[in-house]
Amino acid sequence: MERDQVRNLELLDMKEVVLAHEVDFHTWRYATRLSLRAKIPPEAIRWRVQNTNDKFVEPVFHQNISDEEKINISRNLMYDIMTLIQSYDPERFSLAYRLVYRVFYKELTLQETNDHDLSLLKDRVHDVLKETHHFRKIFSEFVALRECQKLFYENKNYIVEANADFCKARCAQLWEVQTQYRRMLWNGSRLFFGPGTAQSPHVTKAQWRSKDEGVWHEGFYPSQVLPPSRERVKEIDNLPELAATAMDCRSCELCVPACRTVFGVGKALSPMMLVGEQPGDQEDKAGVPFVGPAGQLLDQALEEAGIIRKESYITNAVKHFRFIDKNGRRLHQKPDEKHVMACYPWLEAERRLVKPKVIVMLGATAAHSLLKRSVTIARERSRLFSIEGAEKGLVTIHPSYLLRLPDERAQQQEYDRFVSDLTLARRFVESC
Numbered sequence: 236m237e238r239d240q241v242r243n244l245e246l247l248d249m250k251e252v253v254l255a256h257e258v259d260f261h262t263w264r265y266a267t268r269l270s271l272r273a274k275i276p277p278e279a280i281r282w283r284v285q286n287t288n289d290k291f292v293e294p295v296f297h298q299n300i301s302d303e304e305k306i307n308i309s310r311n312l313m314y315d316i317m318t319l320i321q322s323y324d325p326e327r328f329s330l331a332y333r334l335v336y337r338v339f340y341k342e343l344t345l346q347e348t349n350d351h352d353l354s355l356l357k358d359r360v361h362d363v364l365k366e367t368h369h370f371r372k373i374f375s376e377f378v379a380l381r382e383c384q385k386l387f388y389e390n391k392n393y394i395v396e397a398n399a400d401f402c403k404a405r406c407a408q409l410w411e412v413q414t415q416y417r418r419m420l421w422n423g424s425r426l427f428f429g430p431g432t433a434q435s436p437h438v439t440k441a442q443w444r445s446k447d448e449g450v451w452h453e454g455f456y457p458s459q460v461l462p463p464s465r466e467r468v469k470e471i472d473n474l475p476e477l478a479a480t481a482m483d484c485r486s487c488e489l490c491v492p493a494c495r496t497v498f499g500v501g502k503a504l505s506p507m508m509l510v511g512e513q514p515g516d517q518e519d520k521a522g523v524p525f526v527g528p529a530g531q532l533l534d535q536a537l538e539e540a541g542i543i544r545k546e547s548y549i550t551n552a553v554k555h556f557r558f559i560d561k562n563g564r565r566l567h568q569k570p571d572e573k574h575v576m577a578c579y580p581w582l583e584a585e586r587r588l589v590k591p592k593v594i595v596m597l598g599a600t601a602a603h604s605l606l607k608r609s610v611t612i613a614r615e616r617s618r619l620f621s622i623e624g625a626e627k628g629l630v631t632i633h634p635s636y637l638l639r640l641p642d643e644r645a646q647q648q649e650y651d652r653f654v655s656d657l658t659l660a661r662r663f664v665e666s667c
Contacts, residue, residue, distance in 0.1 A: 250270070250275060250279060250280045250281070251280075251281045251282075251283060252266040252280060252281070252282050252283070252328075253283055253284075253285050254282065254283065254284045254285065254328065255285060255450040255455070256284065256285075256450060256455075256456070257284055257393040257416060257417075258320050258321055258393050258396050258397065258456045258457060259284070259450065259455060259456065260317060260320055260454070260455065260456055260457050261452075261454050261455040261456075262455075263282070263320065263328055263331065263332070266280075266332075267306070267331075267332050267335055268306050270332070270336075271306055271335065271336060271339055272306075274340075276336070277329065277332055277333040277336050277337075280329070280332060282328035282329050282332070306335070306339060308335055308338065308339070309338075309345065311345070312334070312335070312338065312345060315356055315360050316331045316334070316335070316356075317397075317457035317459075318359075318360045318363050318364065318397075318457070318459070319331055319356055319359050319360055319363070320393075320457060321363045321367075321392050321393045321394050321397050321457065321459075322359040322360075322362065322363055322392050322393070323391060323392045323393065324355075324359055327359065330352060330355055330356065330359075333352055334352050334353070334356060337352070362391075362392065363392050363394060364461070366390070366391055366392050366394055367394055367397070367398065367459055367461065368461075368476075368479075370388060370390075370394055370398060371398065371401060371405075371476075371479035371480075371482075372473075372475050372476040372479055373386070373388060374386060374388075374398075374401075374402055374405060374406075374412070374479065375405060375475035375476065375478050375479040376475040377410075378405055378406040378410075379474075379475055379478075379500075381408075384409050384410055384411060385410075385411045385412075385413060386410065386411070386412050386413070387413050387414075388412060388413065388414050389414070389415070390414040390415065390416065393416060393417075394459070395412060395414055395416075395417045395419050396417065396419070396428070396456040396457070397456065397457045397458055397459040398459055399419060399426055399446070399458070400458050400460075401459065401479075401482050401483070402419070402421065403421055403426065403495075404482045404494075404495035404496065404522070405478070405479060405482050405495075405522070406421070406522060407423065407494075407495070407520060407521050407522040407523075408423060408521075408522075409421065409422055409423050413431070413432055414431050414432070415431045415432055415433040416431040416433065416434075417429070417430070417431045418430065418431060418432075418438060420443065425445055425446065426445070426446035427443040427444060427445050427446065428443070428444050428446070428451050429442050429443045429444070430442055460483050461480075461483045462483050462484065462485040463480045463481075463483065463484065465580050467480065468480065468580050468581065468584050469580075469584070471584060471588075472588070473503070473588065474499075474501075474502070474503055474585070474588050474589075477498075477581075477584055477585070477588065478498040478499070481496045481498050481554060481581055482495065482496050482498075483496075484496050484554065484555075484578075484581070486577035486578065486580075487555075487573060487574050487577040487578075489553070489555035489556070489557050489570070489574055490555055492558070493514075493519055493555040493556045493557075494519045494520055494522075494556070495519065495522050496554045496555060497514035497518050497519060497522055497523065497524055497551065497554055497555070497556070498524075498550070498554060498581075499524060499548055499549060499550025499551075499585050500523055500524060500548070500549055500550075501545075501547055501548030501549055501550075501589065502548065502589075503588050503589055503590070504589065504590055505546060505547055505548040505589050505591060506546070506547075506591060506592045506593070506664040506667070507542065507546075507547040507548070507591055507592070507593055507594075507595065507660060507661070507664055508547065508548045508549075508550070508585070508586065508589050508591035508593070508594045508595070508625075509533075509547055509548070509549045509550070509594075509595045509597060510550055510551065510552055510582065510594060510595070510596055510597060510601040510604070510605065511524065511525065511529075511549075511550070511551045511552070511597045511598060511601055511633060512551060512552060512553065512569075512570065512597070512598050512600040512601055512633055513551050513552065513553035513554075513555070513556060513557060513570050513574075513600070514551055514553075514554070514555070514556045515527045515529065515556060515567055515635075516556065516558065516565045516567070517530075518530070518556065519555075519556035519565075524549050524550055524551055525549055525634075528635075528638055529633065529634040529635040529637075529638060530634075532634040532637055532638070532650075533597075533634045536634065536650065536653050536654045536657055537657060539654045540654050540655075540657035540658040540660075540661055541658065541661050542657060542660075542661050548585070548589045548591065550582065550585055551601070552570075552575055552578060552579075552582055552600050552601045552603075552604035552605075553570045553574050553575060553578045553600070553604075554578050554581055555574075555578075557569070557570050557574065569600070570600065575600065575603065575604045578604075579604060582604060582605070586624055586625065587624075590625075591625055592625070592626050592627070592663070592664050592667050593619070593625065593626065593627045593628065593629060593660050593663050593664055594622060594625050594627075594628045594629070595628075595629050595631060595656070595657065595660050596610075596628060596629065596630045596631070597631060597632070597633045597634065598612070598632060598633030598635075598636070599611075599612055600633075601633070602615070602630045605622065605628065606622070606628070610630060612630060612631070612632055615630045616629075616630045616631050616632065616656060617629075617630075617631065617652065617655070617656050617659070618630075619659065619660075619663055626667070627663055629656060629659065629660050631653060631656035631657070632649065632653055632656075634653070636649070637649055637650055637653065
């Protein structure tokens with residue numbers, strides 16, 4: 236259907252806007268722009284979500300909007316509307332249009348305190364954000380346990396699509412989320428959406444639709460980003476919620492080029508905490524610290540030192556990968572002081588929840604972050620000392636240092652000393 240035809244149809248009497256799915260933000264926004272320009276009042280529009288019967292349909296409004304037709308609305312209001320659209324309220328699209336209409340034609344200011352529509356907006360946004368935090372905690376617990384690849388979640392609002400980017404960041408491996416209204420599948424490289432369990436107990440291959448296909452193209456549904464405050468980080472009392480909250484960290488510019496926040500792995504009350512510098516290329520892709528070449532060396536050294544990795548907590552001082560791109564390769568670049576400082580609240584919160592008996596600092600960056608001073612590894616390694624907030628601390632090399640040594644004999648000597656350092660930490664834990 237040509238754009239002029241769509242415009243003419245919209246101006247006829249009572250207008251009905253058919254949305255492709257429960258959180259079809261793109262169609263709502265397109266219809267809202269045209270309707271506002273045509274001065275169609277809120278009571279003259281009926282908003283309806285198409286009953287797809289397990290089939291996904293193309294939206295009615297899918298054309299591009301010219302610059303002249305775009306509507307300037309405050310960013311805060313649009314953010315709230317993107318959250319509102321995730322509400323279970325069947326009148327959410329009508330409320331969203333009514334708010335924008337009233338603000339656009341200056342019938343309403345966002346500073347009014349007794350307006351019924353604004354009160355409804357506040358309540359619906361609060362409910363959605365509350366469930367979003369709950370879902371992210373549940374998903375983070377699911378990722379930590381990894382007992383299965385499917386998470387069954389009983390949704391109260393339509394929050395699945397808006398948390399797709401969060402879920403991909405939190406877990407790079409295969410997973411599936413199932414709710415009554417929607418399924419979401421990540422195969423490790425592509426995201427798919429399918430009908431929920433209420434529509435289809437079992438899903439065929441044909442029922443899955445890839446992200447960026449049709450109504451699931453970027454912009455057709457909201458993406459929820461919740462940058463945390465330092466106060467929020469200090470209030471969190473469990474590791475799954477802390478890890479979930481860290482996915483939307485925007486404290487420094489490293490979050491832009493990196494694939495994801497790479498948070499620590501392990502359990503609260505782990506006796507030993509190992510802290511490295513930052514994730515590398517493979518860690519950034521996998522979402523798990525110490526899985527690349529340096530991580531393999533660490534695993535080997537831990538085993539020789541009699542330490543079970545799963546019984547320790549492993550993290551980094553900086554949670555995003557800093558790199559430079561050289562001919563398509565992402566080469567490690569040492570984080571600056573500002574990056575270490577920006578990430579310190581996360582490390583501080585991890586220490587608070589893990590409560591380790593000993594913290595092993597792998598390299599100068601980790602030691603500098605924790606000790607708040609410059610550290611020379613050669614001068615301070617291989618000894619236990621008191622550290623604020625933990626019983627003992629121990630400084631040693633980062634395992635990547637071993638990979639840079641050109642001489643095989645020197646590499647073996649340094650490796651043996653590294654194992655000795657880890658053994659010292661293990662013996663201290665056993666003596667407590």
